[in-house]
Amino acid sequence: MDSKNPPIFASPDTPCELRGDKRPVDLVFLSRQTGGNRALEEEVLSLFSRQAASLGKDLTGHRSCAARKRNAHTLKGAARAIGAFGLAECASRIETAPDDPAPVTELLREVETVRDYIASLLR
Structure with a gap:
């Protein structure tokens, strides 16, 4: 990793008012997944x-x-790949009970939370 250009997503100074100090995306995990490549983190x-x-x-x-x-299985895998483990957990509940509408509502809220967080990082 380049010490002059550290990955923006691994910064502990990134603001997050969501769920206290727990971020919807594990940025350290994402940084490891992308080898600390900032451009790749943004693209992913x-x-x-x-x-x-x-x-x-x-x-x-x-x-x-x-x-x-x-669809829930696909979303679960993609969420795990970037470190959105809460979203992956919601998708897993749909996989086990695809006819129950309650987990879908929860998942949609979590998708918006994760997407809003991602948007705040990409500004």
Whole structure:
């Protein structure tokens, strides 16, 4: 990692009023995943944000349980890959009970929380 240009997402000074001091994305984990490459961190977060919005929207549609389960599984894997472990946990609950609407509502709130956090980092 370049000491002159540290990754912005690993900074402990990044403001976060969400859930006290717990961030929706584990930035240290993300930095390890990207080898501390700042540009790659930004690209991965941007791609994830778009994917999460799309998958979240699909989960609210009149989809079959099988489609809902597939979308939740995809979102769970993507969330784990960037360190959004709370979101991954919400998606996992949908995987186990794809016909229950309650976890979908919770997941949509978590998707917005993560996307808002990502947007604050990419400004």
